[in-house]
Amino acid sequence: MQTDRNRILVESIRRLLRRxxxxxxxxxxxxxxxxxxxxVFRSLSLSQQRRLFDMIKDIEQxxxxxxxxxxxxxxxxxxxxxxxxxxxxxxxxxxxxxxxLLGRLPEEKAQTILDKMKKDDSAEVEHLLxxxxxxxxxxxxxxxxxxxxxxxAREAIESLQKEHLDVEMPFYLYVVDEYGKLxxxxxxxxxxxxxxxxxxxDFMTTDVFSVQTDMDQEExxxxxxxxxxxxxxxxxxxxxxxxxxxVDDVIDIFRREATEDILKMAGVGDEFVETKSVLKSSRIRxxxxxxxxxxxxxAFFIIGKFESSLSRIAYLAAFIPVIMxxxxxxxxxxxxxxxxxxxxGRLNVxxxxxxxxKELSIGLILGLVxxxxxxxxxxxxxxxxxxxxxxxxxxxxxxxVAALVGSLVxxxxxxxxxxxxxxxxxxxxxxxxxxxxxxxxxxxxTLLGI
Amino acid sequence: MQTDRNRILVESIRRLLRRxxxxxxxxxxxxxxxxxxxxVFRSLSLSQQRRLFDMIKDIEQxxxxxxxxxxxxxxxxxxxxxxxxxxxxxxxxxxxxxxxLLGRLPEEKAQTILDKMKKDDSAEVEHLLxxxxxxxxxxxxxxxxxxxxxxxAREAIESLQKEHLDVEMPFYLYVVDEYGKLxxxxxxxxxxxxxxxxxxxDFMTTDVFSVQTDMDQEExxxxxxxxxxxxxxxxxxxxxxxxxxxVDDVIDIFRREATEDILKMAGVGDEFVETKSVLKSSRIRxxxxxxxxxxxxxAFFIIGKFESSLSRIAYLAAFIPVIMxxxxxxxxxxxxxxxxxxxxGRLNVxxxxxxxxKELSIGLILGLVxxxxxxxxxxxxxxxxxxxxxxxxxxxxxxxVAALVGSLVxxxxxxxxxxxxxxxxxxxxxxxxxxxxxxxxxxxxTLLGI
Numbered sequence: 001m002q003t004d005r006n007r008i009l010v011e012s013i014r015r016l017l018r019r020x021x022x023x024x025x026x027x028x029x030x031x032x033x034x035x036x037x038x039x040v041f042r043s044l045s046l047s048q049q050r051r052l053f054d055m056i057k058d059i060e061q062x063x064x065x066x067x068x069x070x071x072x073x074x075x076x077x078x079x080x081x082x083x084x085x086x087x088x089x090x091x092x093x094x095x096x097x098x099x100x101l102l103g104r105l106p107e108e109k110a111q112t113i114l115d116k117m118k119k120d121d122s123a124e125v126e127h128l129l130x131x132x133x134x135x136x137x138x139x140x141x142x143x144x145x146x147x148x149x150x151x152x153a154r155e156a157i158e159s160l161q162k163e164h165l166d167v168e169m170p171f172y173l174y175v176v177d178e179y180g181k182l183x184x185x186x187x188x189x190x191x192x193x194x195x196x197x198x199x200x201x202d203f204m205t206t207d208v209f210s211v212q213t214d215m216d217q218e219e220x221x222x223x224x225x226x227x228x229x230x231x232x233x234x235x236x237x238x239x240x241x242x243x244x245x246x247v248d249d250v251i252d253i254f255r256r257e258a259t260e261d262i263l264k265m266a267g268v269g270d271e272f273v274e275t276k277s278v279l280k281s282s283r284i285r286x287x288x289x290x291x292x293x294x295x296x297x298x299a300f301f302i303i304g305k306f307e308s309s310l311s312r313i314a315y316l317a318a319f320i321p322v323i324m325x326x327x328x329x330x331x332x333x334x335x336x337x338x339x340x341x342x343x344x345g346r347l348n349v350x351x352x353x354x355x356x357x358k359e360l361s362i363g364l365i366l367g368l369v370x371x372x373x374x375x376x377x378x379x380x381x382x383x384x385x386x387x388x389x390x391x392x393x394x395x396x397x398x399x400x401v402a403a404l405v406g407s408l409v410x411x412x413x414x415x416x417x418x419x420x421x422x423x424x425x426x427x428x429x430x431x432x433x434x435x436x437x438x439x440x441x442x443x444x445x446t447l448l449g450i
Numbered sequence: 451m452q453t454d455r456n457r458i459l460v461e462s463i464r465r466l467l468r469r470x471x472x473x474x475x476x477x478x479x480x481x482x483x484x485x486x487x488x489x490v491f492r493s494l495s496l497s498q499q500r501r502l503f504d505m506i507k508d509i510e511q512x513x514x515x516x517x518x519x520x521x522x523x524x525x526x527x528x529x530x531x532x533x534x535x536x537x538x539x540x541x542x543x544x545x546x547x548x549x550x551l552l553g554r555l556p557e558e559k560a561q562t563i564l565d566k567m568k569k570d571d572s573a574e575v576e577h578l579l580x581x582x583x584x585x586x587x588x589x590x591x592x593x594x595x596x597x598x599x600x601x602x603a604r605e606a607i608e609s610l611q612k613e614h615l616d617v618e619m620p621f622y623l624y625v626v627d628e629y630g631k632l633x634x635x636x637x638x639x640x641x642x643x644x645x646x647x648x649x650x651x652d653f654m655t656t657d658v659f660s661v662q663t664d665m666d667q668e669e670x671x672x673x674x675x676x677x678x679x680x681x682x683x684x685x686x687x688x689x690x691x692x693x694x695x696x697v698d699d700v701i702d703i704f705r706r707e708a709t710e711d712i713l714k715m716a717g718v719g720d721e722f723v724e725t726k727s728v729l730k731s732s733r734i735r736x737x738x739x740x741x742x743x744x745x746x747x748x749a750f751f752i753i754g755k756f757e758s759s760l761s762r763i764a765y766l767a768a769f770i771p772v773i774m775x776x777x778x779x780x781x782x783x784x785x786x787x788x789x790x791x792x793x794x795g796r797l798n799v800x801x802x803x804x805x806x807x808k809e810l811s812i813g814l815i816l817g818l819v820x821x822x823x824x825x826x827x828x829x830x831x832x833x834x835x836x837x838x839x840x841x842x843x844x845x846x847x848x849x850x851v852a853a854l855v856g857s858l859v860x861x862x863x864x865x866x867x868x869x870x871x872x873x874x875x876x877x878x879x880x881x882x883x884x885x886x887x888x889x890x891x892x893x894x895x896t897l898l899g900i
Contacts, residue, residue, distance in 0.1 A: 007800060035676045039795070157642050171621050171638070171680075188621070188638045192607050225705070226485045228698040230621075230680060247697050248678040254701060255675070258708035259790055262715075266786035267779065272796055278808055282815045285783055292779040293820055296772025297827055303768035304831070310767055314760035317767030318753035321774060322746025325883055328778065329717065329742040329876060333735055336716035340709055345489070346722050350457060358728055365732045370743055377747055381754070426779060433775055 006039045013040055017048050026055045034061045038068035046076050053077060063093035071104055087116045095121070096141045096249075099128035136220045137213035139253070140234045140243030146176045147200060149183060154196035160188075171230055172244075175204050180240040182210055182233055210235050213242060220245050221253040222345065261343055264421035265336065267291075288426055295430030299437045306441045309450040315382060316444055319391050320437065322374055327398035327436040328429055330366060334359045334406030335424040342414050343421075352411045356404060363403025364396070371395035390447045394440035401439070402432045456489045463490055467498050476505045484514035491519060496526050503527060513543035521554055537566045545571070546591045546699075549578035586670045587663035589703070590684040590693030596626045597650060599633060604646035610638075621680055622694075625654050630690040632660055632683055660685050663692060670695050671703040672795060711793055714871035715786065717741075738876055745880030749887045756891045759900040765832060766894055769841050770887065772824055777848035777886040778879055780816060784809045784856030785874040792864050793871075802861045806854065813853025814846070821845035840897045844890035851889070852882045 009032065016025045029052055041049050056062050066074060066089065078086060090098050090113065102110040102125060114122045124142050131137025147156055156173060175184035184204035194203050210233045211220050224232050224247055234243040260270045267288030310316055338355065341347030347355060375392025379385060409428050410420035459482065466475040479487065479502055491499050506512050516524060516539065528536060540548050540563065552560040552575060564572045574592050581587025597606055606623060625634035634654035644653050660683045661670050674682050674697055684693040710720045717738030760766055788805065791797030797805055825842025829835060859878050860870035
């Protein structure tokens with residue numbers, strides 16, 4: 001439904017662009033939510049994007065569009081725009097989004113823009129730029145409502161009517177002491193419910209979840225999700241309130257991290273490349289296949305060593321695919337469970353040995369089941385007991401080693417703080433391929449005495 | 451950090467349980483957030499879970515814990531609990547969570563519980579149970595604030611002080627006409643900012659995003675994420691407001707859907723099985739490996755057909771792993787990009803041909819690069835021009851077919867409304883294995899004239 005609507009929008013905008021129906025186009029563009037326009041932009045050429053962008057009248061809408069665009073699309077679009085126009089748009093945007101966008105630009109250009117911005121705004125942005133991108137500090141908004149604990153509900157409401165009009169998420173009111181330290185939280189809801197003269201300290205919650213500026217964004221997201229809150233306050237080393245992370249950013253973090261994990265595991269980088277050109281996509285995907293290529297070449301040299309056995313019993317080769325396939329598939333199962341389990345908190349990196357042992361047991365059980373099945377087929381086809389047994393044993397060996405490697409590698413990487421998703425995919429698959437082929441030929445040549 | 455804290459919590463609770471330090475344990479349990487307790491529960495035995503559960507004094511905390519537990523843990527825990535105690539807890543929980551929990555129980559037991567609940571509550575729950583689990587109706591909460599457009603800001607605030615005290619997300623005030631149809635929305639923030647005597651119709655937003663009760667939950671989640679809203683109103687066929695879907699549920703949907711997609715693609719069902727026993731996990735993973743097993747057996751019969759060629763040139767077998775591996779890996783890349791692209795809305799199912807064509811081009815380019823590389827290694831090793839060429843061609847063929855199949859299959863399934871994630875993983879891998887092996891032997895036997 002949602003996608004259908006966008007599809008219709010894209011098609012009508014394209015048609016109107018071809019026809020040059022500027023008036024009609026202008027009407028549609030200015031009626032459409034910037035989030036939907038960003039989807040349309042993905043399907044347009046750069047010159048079409050520029051024409052459409054110039055038609056947007058509302059400067060705030062231009063800002064929302066900026067923050068919704070892919071990095072490359074954004075950079076292409078602003079190439080050649082006047083700095084003054086850019087600054088005008090950025091000044092109407094939330095500070096955290098501005099910091100994100102400027103972080104994408106070459107340092108020199110970012111500095112030129114900062115110099116032209118209003119002092120207050122640029123100071124806030126520069127402050128945010130100091131934090132690492134993927135930490136609480138890097139994703140927080142510095143706009144929040146902080147009041148003293150002696151303020152009454154009535155005074156708090158009055159202050160909302162005069163100040164804080166640009167606060168993005170005005171549902172929580174944070175209470176700070178004279179040093180700016182976070183001491184409590186209250187909600188807009190509570191303000192209107194209590195008698196007007198009650199001071200905040202009488203009805204605020206003192207048990208506030210807060211995070212430090214350097215906490216990893218995924219951890220921050222997990223806290224917001226776990227406690228079902230709409231925003232979490234961010235504090236500095238001295239527990240002074242410096243910003244908040246809002247739930248809409250948390251959703252983006254989860255979606256982006258899930259996409260990153262999925263793509264990394266498949267060996268296609270960590271960004272969605274489908275919108276890039278064929279050549280660009282090929283370049284990104286090329287190196288990830290190299291592990292698999294090297295693995296294949298190693299397997300080829302291993303099999304080469306068994307050439308004389310192969311020339312005596314040629315049908316040995318017929319079982320290579322099934323043994324590799326079974327190992328590869330159970331290895332993918334194990335590593336996927338581990339990577340996703342670690343990401344969602346279902347598995348803990350400290351439980352490494354119990355998880356690996358469990359996977360090994362599962363690999364052994366499933367290996368016995370499929371080893372028996374595939375070994376029987378081999379025996380039935382060639383009526384050779386030793387061949388059937390070799391194949392069965394090779395399947396058991398390949399599947400249990402695969403489950404072991406598939407769980408141990410990502411667990412081990414997570415333990416030494418390397419992203420387990422990167423380590424999985426191609427690396428694990430390749431290792432399993434080599435081990436499977438080698439153990440198969442060792443078992444078969446030994447049992448068949450060739 | 452977060453996981454460390456939980457780890458410490460789990461360890462101290464286990465230690466105290468062993469020591470039987472009931473008083474101390476009771477203090478910890480009643481100080482810990484139910485969301486954290488649910489993590490602890492995962493690592494405890496059933497009898498330990500029961501002991502801990504009985505120590506919780508706050509009935510609402512028991513309710514939060516219920517909704518955080520895994521399905522199996524929940525069912526085990528309430529086995530043998532008195533219906534009266536259960537009802538007491540359920541009555542303090544949000545209606546949508548109650549409906550979720552009752553949906554997990556056998557119908558008879560659910561009915562017994564509904565009969566014992568307060569009339570109002572059970573009517574609301576029964577109403578929710580009528581909607582499909584994974585639709586807007588199934589995940590909405592029926593508690594929201596709906597006011598007439600003639601109500602003034604002051605009256606609205608007064609009504610908040612008297613009624614609607616149990617509303618979960620009191621940040622949006624929905625405005626309905628005399629028939630209960632949704633006509634506008636306002637926020638608590640606006641209420642306190644406008645002059646008190648202003649009627650809602652003068653400051654409400656009439657351009658409200660809303661969803662129908664039967665909309666798929668993923669679509670609902672995408673709308674909330676796209677427009678950065680905290681809740682979306684749900685309307686029935688007659689556009690009457692019947693509930694809202696809140697942002698905390700949206701986060702859960704995204705996380706669950708991402709996990710489901712990842713697990714399905716790896717062929718491990720659609721639920722996280724790691725917390726289940728070894729035998730249970732093995733049973734769930736067994737059937738998903740069957741496709742790969744059948745594919746392997748087919749490949750084995752295909753290679754069997756070329757037995758006479760193999761016995762003449764045994765080292766033909768040495769290239770099977772690298773050709774299968776390259777095809778398998780690029781196939782995984784393509785299908786992952788398609789599945790995740792469709793899930794995040796980056797790809798549209800109607801663009802099937804342009805996506806598949808692009809993937810085929812990438813497969814061809816990468817196939818040429820790696821074909822040249824692997825073909826050269828083959829030529830260098832055996833000094834046979836025809837063998838090098840065969841291997842190179844087989845790599846090109848395997849990689850381009852794999853990119854084609856890997857993108858076409860999930861796109862095609864999505865087109866006919868079958869979940870593309872299920873169709874991917876084992877099915878695509880197996881198809882690619884068979885095609886790779888077959889085309890390799892066809893090319894090699896033709897070019898080498900054997």
